[in-house]
Amino acid sequence: MSKKWLLSLSFAVLVFVMVACGDEDETAEDNNETEEPEMEEPAEQPEMPEPDLEGVPDVVAEVNGEEIPRDEFEATYQGQFQQAMMQAQMSGQEIDQDQLKEQVAESMIGTELLVQEADNAGFDASEEEMDETLDELIEMNQLESREEFMSAMEQQGMGEEEVMDQVELQVKLDKLITSEAGDTEPTEEEVEEFYEQFAAQQEEMGGAEGEEVEVPSFDELKPELEQELRNQKEGEASQVLVENLREEADVTNHL
Known part of the structure; x- marks a missing residue:
């Protein structure tokens, strides 16, 4: 699990759309500067599925008395659905929406368990920490300023106050x-093994396509590999914590 995942999931969809629109605009400008080609019949595009939210109950789940309402589930599901669509277009596999809905519901239940545990443990968030997290989100999504970030989030239906609540x-x-994961710093041996796996995977993909792949050196990739390994360790700790919390929790999934 990558940190900053509460906002980054829905934002990743938005950034993809913004980049795609930018590419289309550049393509259109390039076409205007050249002679128009002969008109051809456009290829028939396959019909894209829509998010299937029929039958979703008003209360999707209850976690220790706290409800996960339909509107929150729908917003999360639509973001996940868009990401699944991107992956499906690349892989050619169809989306199993029933399975995806169940995954989203379970993920939201897990998040609620973590939120409740963080509140019970008394963790707080200073203004400095919130600003630092917001800056990381802005950098992660390759934006220039807080204003640009807030404007983009508003397009996702999130006002500034709601965004800052999520950042907190x-x-x-x-x-x-972090408290559950403990020491997540990877060893040199772990990083080297991770690099070898990555390099082998890249070479295998290139070989399958009949291309020679130039893999970046270990030193070039080391910082990214280290961060990914930290994220993996935190994700594993988070998953174990959710499983332990759920054993003691009163959870009802109405989906």
Whole structure:
């Protein structure tokens, strides 16, 4: 699990759309500068599925008396659905929406358990920590300023106050997961093994396509590999914590 995941999931979809639109605009400008080609019949595009939210109950789940309402589930599901669509277009596999809905519901239940645990443990978020987290989100999504970030989030239906509430919650959850994960610094041996796996995978993919792949050196990739290994360890700790919390929790999934 990558940190900053509360906001980054829905935002990743938005960034993809913004980049795609930018590419289309550049293509259109290039076409205007050249002679128009002969008109050809456009290829018939396959019909894209829509998010299937029929039958979703008003209360999707209850976690220790706290409800996960339909509107929150729908917003999360639509973001996940868009990501699944991107992957499906690349892989050619169809989306199993029933399975995806169940995964989203279970993920939201897990998040609620973590939120409750962070509150019970008394974790707080200072203004400095929130600003630092917001800066990381802005950099992660390759934006220039806080204003640009807030404008983009508003297009996703999130006002600034709601965004900052989510950032505050993210800081608390980061502290909770860090406390559970303990020392997540990877050893040199772990990083080297991870690099070898990555290099082998890249060469295999290139070989399958009949291309020679130039893999970046270990030193070039080392910082990214180290961060990914930290994220993996935090994700594993988070998953174990959710499983332990759920054993003691009163959870009802109405989906």
